[in-house]
Amino acid sequence: MPTTRGRATAAAGAALAAAGLVLGHPELTLLGVLAITAVAAALTQVHRPTPLTATRVLAARRTTPGTALDVVLHLTARHPTQVTERIDGPDGLTHRPLPDPHTHPGPSTYQITADRRGTLDLGPVRTLRTDPLGLAAATRHHGGTDRIWVHPPTHRLHPAPGGTLPDHDGGTDAARTGGLTFHGLRDHVPGDDLRQVHWRASARHGRLLVREHVDTSHPRLLVLVDEHTPNRDALDEIAAAAASLLITALRAGHGCELHLCGGRRHTVHAGSATGATVVLDALAELIPTPTDPVRACRLLATRPPADTAVLLTASTDTATLAAFAALSAHHRTLVAALIGAPTTTAHPGVRLLHAATAADFARQWNRT
Structure with a gap:
């Protein structure tokens, strides 16, 4: 498309051509026609195909905040061109300049670091082609995209209480049985x-x-995450708390479930080789979203009984806490963690934790 200079040149050319015709000065008409022709030629030049191939190689697809990853791009081009890498991450969209593959053949390597939880979508590679006079420019995209998951940080926690099963006297038994x-x-x-x-x-x-x-042979942990937060910082803390709970449970050999108030659910059985990756990927993808936590709490009553159910939220909505407290007859232990939320009154049957951050949540969790 024409650049600002190109549009100004075309407008000036049209004005000169019109003035030349009205005033009877062929020289002005010729200058105007030449200006318009130059812009048309520039558009033709930049819109010619730009042969370029792009292959991306990642050192890893999963990382944690603050860790640098190497990205290697193999680019080939027949003509000089401006090349940039599109990077869409938690902090917004950027375009990273890359060496011209025509004048600098060979792999192009750069490092990328995410300062917070989220996802990094790399690509496609973008080329910018301009004419020598700067009258027109055209961008094209090459290659595919690759995603990097930036997992939330985790904190060391004591495992949730062990599993229990009904005994013949109407009580509970911590012994394992079945499968x-x-x-x-x-x-x-x-x-x-x-x-x-x-x-x-x-x-x-x-x-x-x-x-x-x-799975009747292992304790079960159920974590309900409310994605409706005032900002992304609050959701980062909630995601870190959820990750700490789930990873602790998996390392202890317990089965667990991650429920999002937005509707998604992930079940990980004890001993799963990929369970940690599944739940951490889901937590990395979280974004602040309007939810219906009351409905989500009611749906938990349809799930198999858990030994411990934990609600992680930044809201002090009384209806949500009441709906969660109603699960006391279904799940053995209920914990509501209000992270970054004002102090509120506890509901019967629910252990209430107030924490400013995920690290503060971990300290309070380990205290009891």
Whole structure:
């Protein structure tokens, strides 16, 4: 498209040509036509295809805040061109200049560091082509994109209380028994494994139903995250607290579930080799989003009973805390952690923690 100079040149050329025709000065008309022709030639030149290939190699696809990663780009070009790498991260969109692959052949390496939790989307590579007079410019995109997950930091926590099972006297027993057993059928929600869909029952009821299994041999931790926060800083602290809880549970050999008030859910069975990556990726992708935490709390009543259910939120909404407290008959231990939120009154059956940051949450969690 024409640059600012190109548009000014075309406008001036049109004015000169019109003036020459009106005043009867062919010289002015010629100058005007030449100016317009120059802009048209520049547009033709910059819109010619720019042959360029781009291949990106990443040292790792998952990292933590403050850790530098090497990115290697293999670029080839037949003509000199301006090349930039598109980087869309937690701090916004930037374009990183790269050496001209025509004049500097060979791999191009740079380091990238994320200062906070989130995702980094690299690419595509952008080329900018201009004419010698600067009358026109055209950008094109080459290659694909790659994502880097910046996981939230974790803090050392004491594991949640151990698993319990009903005994014959109506009490509870901490002994392990059984294994992965069928619990029932429920409606499909985003994030469910399609391999667990019960197709015959789904066809009979006219909606997707999935098999629900319970691991009766391991304690279970359920973490509910409210993504509705006043800013991204508050959500970063909540994500770090959730990551600390989930990673501690997995390292202790416990099964766990991550529920987002926005609707997504991730279940990780004890001993899963990829469970930590799944939940940390989900926490890295969190962004502040309007949610319905009351509805999310009610949905937890349809889940298999957990030994410990934890609500992480930056809100002191009484309706949310009341809905969470209503789960006391379903889940053994309830903990509501208000991170960065004002002090509020506790509800019966709920252990309430007030913390300014994830580190403060960890200190309070370990204190009891």
